[in-house]
Amino acid sequence: MRKAELTMAIVMGIFSLYLMWKSTELEIGWIQGEGPGGGAWPFWLATVMLISCIFIIVNWVRKASPPSRSAEVFMDRGTLIAVGLVAGSLIVTVALFYVIGVYGALPLFMIFYVRFLGRHTWPVTAAMATITPVATFFFFDIALKITLPKGLPIVEETIFYPLYKIFL
């Protein structure tokens, strides 16, 4: 935990410096007749971020904040695997949106989560994998007219064009 606290403060400090540098792409001083330049607001805020990070590091040295005193492990192996699997499956699901669309990726995500992470029975898994995409389609695509990504054009043309014809 102690190491993580320091690492995060340093990473965020560097991020603040990057933001300060990025803000200078616009004028950060006073422009006659226009007031403060467009970069001034983010520049000074990033400066405050940097100062805050320095204080977090000072507190770390003085052991003044709870995480800087904690001897606990920031993330043990099991937590890393549990959280990593979920985060990873989300990333893969979103990446699949481009190829097979929301309605292709969603059942796969449900099968992975409900069957393999949740260890539910196959009937429960099958129910989740069919009900959620169908409900989503009718609520968002049809009722609210928010078209969700359908993936490659071929997927949309063969599967969804006939559905649009019926329901829209």
Place this chain on the structure above:
Amino acid sequence: MAEILTLLWGGFLVAFQPLNLMLIIFGCTVGLFIGAMPGLGSVNGVAILLPLTFLVPPTGAIIFLAAIYYGAMYGGAISSIMLGIPGASTAVATTFDGRPLAKQGLADKALTAAAVASFVGGTISVVLFTFFAPPLAHVALFFGAPEEFSLMMLAFATFVGLGGDDIAKTLFSICVGLVLSAVGLDIISGEPRLVFGDIPGFMRGINFLVLAIGIYGIGEMLWTVEENYKAGGKSMLSKAVVTVSRTVKNLKELLGMWKTMLMGSFLGYFVGILPAAGATPGSLMSYGIAKQIAPDPDKFGKGAVEGVIAPEAANNAASTGSMLPMLTLGIPGSPTTAILLGGMVIWGLEPGPLLFTQNADFVWGLIASLYAANLFAVIINVAFIPVFIWVLKMPFTLLAPIIFLLCLIGGYAPTQSMHDVWLMILFGIVGYLLRKLEYPLAPAVLAIVLGPLAEPALRQSLLISNGSFEIFFTRAYSAPIMISALILLALPLLKLLARQMKRKRSQA
């Protein structure tokens, strides 16, 4: 007085026409469900259903939209409490104590408290609206850029002064939110700003929902995954039962908190009528003050019912309040009222002081319908509490993928861009790591909402004063607000000094 009551009676006759009454009930129900969806708030509801209103006369149309607005304000609290994801920016403050309550198995108590507080806040503000509309519209006219900025400062200062978290981390969180809100096109010069890696998606800026759903949706769920893993896979999102006797007991307890409700309602109403302030800063300030006046402030953030009541009373009161500048001045107090205003213009109604005399039927019909909308919204809301509780009883591993799905769609829906979905996942993971290190994240979400209002207010003020910060201290309305903000900011420092003096004295 008598004249107002006659006009109000006339308004009730309009509101209780069968068609209008149906529209109120339908609007409240639709609004409740849209508001309860993470990522969809009253703005989405009103925007999506605006075209439907062309089928009915203008009075019916605005009554319908106002009912959706009201329903959604009630609904926003539901996802804040049940899932810990604020349904809209106005419900951010509700998560602070609503979520802990739900985790302790008291979701029914939190939901009842939210519904009742919303009803009290809404009703008090409609009464205030009825009697003080014209004089208050006059005060609002004096609010310029310096006053607006001072008000924002006060909202942020509440976090630093009353937050109780690590000051450096709170400050960091506020500034991150504000910087993220500055991404996109510079509002004044129109130049692209902070466009990371020249990715075109950043030109549009970062929608607050992307950060809010990232942190409260994805980040919170990852956190729950960790807790679930540590608990051996047995934890549930919340366990709660609803019975009539429990509800009666909850309602009785709420009676003892009338002070917090009144405070939230009045504060919310006054903040709501200020142009460009609206319900979000109102609910936050109300939370801060409730914490300060409470006998045991330490309970806040860990499941204090007052922490749900205060912001909920305030945000409903503010949503009524924000209709006032819209009707009297044509200045919307919130994004939703901006859409309502757009609707009024389409229906051929000119907002402004003359509206009250020329279209009295319309104005008073709307005001009367607000009374009715409040009543129906609270009834519908309480009736649905068992349904919401039932949803929470699902095993975590079934509910979690559904919430992830709602997050992904909620991030995608407002802009329909995959860029936002990726950004949301990034915020979720970083937010999760920051949360583990006890960085408070609520200030960042509020900052990204208020940033686009605060920056132009500051720049316009400085332009007026030619670069001098004195402008915030020399104007009659701005000075007291700014000074209170600075006192709040200095509060932690003063506390620290006092503690050190005490220590020195005890050593000597």
